[in-house]
Amino acid sequence: MSLDEKIAGMSPRKQAVMRLSHEYGMPNRVETWLDAGIPMVIDRREGYRLWDMDGRELQDFHINGGTYNLGHRHPECVTQLLQGLQTLDVGNHHFPSEVRGKLSKMLAEHTPGDLHYTLFTPSGSEANDMAIKTARKVTGRKKIVAFDIAYHGSSGFSGAVGESTNAEYFGSAFKDDFLTVPYNDTDALEAVLKREDVALFMVETLPATFGFPLPDTDYYSQVRALCDRYGTLLSMDEVQTGMMRSGKLWAFENYGIVPDMMVTGKGLGAGLYPIGALVMTRTVGAWLEEHGWGYVSTFGGSELGCHVGLKALEITAAPSTRDNVADLAIFMRAGLDGLRDRYPFFCDIRQLGVIFALGFDHEIGGMKMATALFEQGLWAMFASFDRSYLQFKLGILADRAFCDEALGKLEAALQKVSA
Ligand SMILES: Cc1ncc(COP(=O)(O)O)c(C=O)c1O
Structure with a gap:
């Protein structure tokens, strides 16, 4: 069936959008949803x-x-964005910023243990990239392990982690360095970690794209112990499960562990301004004390995003x-x-x-x-x-x-x- 036949019967305005998107942006997506x-x-x-x-x-x-954890266009967040636009723009990432500083402090206060330093990115993918780079720097190791059913993003590094069909499509699966283990299987994890060459275990707390399977109640405490035993850092990807969706602000808190790093995104920007964040313990983030420009992103930690993030986190974390x-x-x-x-x-x-x-x-x-x-x-x-x-x-x-x-x-x- 041709595109015209598939969209016959839609309003002229909607047909025009379908044709534009099919012609200039996403032909396969348009066809897939129509089918x-x-x-x-x-x-x-x-x-x-x-x-x-x-x-x-x-x-x-x-x-x-x-992303729309608080709903679409939450009135207080819209007001916050509009109010921010009176004086702010994306800011200049080279310099300290009042709103960026405030949101970093708020994240430190709303994360357990020694999680302290925050590095802001424009997306969850890039925050995961930085977790990988940080783990490599801190451990001096190269290998990254994740669940074979996990999704951590689509950028260079994050796209190579976990389920790899898409990375393979683009020839960027980097199989020697990016390994996978089955979910909820401590024996398989130990078999990989005990070689003592794994920098990071990147964990999607509940793998969303596989339909949020739940781990055994003691799985994550065992994961924490294995990572400690074999010198591997642990990063929890809370992009989908964080921001109170699990009943606690971060889903890993349901399992009584504290990771070395945590990634959030999506709902942090209230669906109004893109923002992602990597929160690190003081020890893991110590490279920030010696290298001020280790992560440089024009839009990472944009001031408007941080301004909206302050309101989104305030509403999300409220009792x-x-x-x-x-x-x-x-x-x-x-x-x-x-x-x-x-x-x-x-x-x-x-x-x-x-x-x-x-x-x-x-x-x-x-x-x-x-x-x-x-x-x-x-x-x-x-x-x-x-x-x-x-x-x-x-x-x-x-x-x-x-x-x-x-x-x-x-x-x-x-x-x-x-x-
Ligand atoms: C668990 C998880 N991690 C990371 C990402 C990547 O975030 P972004 O799309 O903002 O790059 C996603 C996106 O869906 C996700 O679901």
């Missing part, structure tokens, strides 16, 4: 709701991996937000349990706080449900590395009525897909 029955062009967005360009209203359960997440986690879980009991096709629920993944009894069950839910007015993304699962990411400021509405749509989608 999947998810012909979305996001138009208006507010809170946890999106409006497709054809007018369809959707609940947002993708929230772009946590009332923590309480809301605890309430939603129980409320949504009860509703999901009820549906799972009634629909055998819906066979698994993974949960930590408001991070949910729903498992279905078909190898592409998550994809089928994404399409069925889209038709019902809810956008949730399947897990790309295991398409039997659907990521079901509830925003931390949502309420019970929003959950009830979503549960109704989920039931209607289940009826359709199970039929």
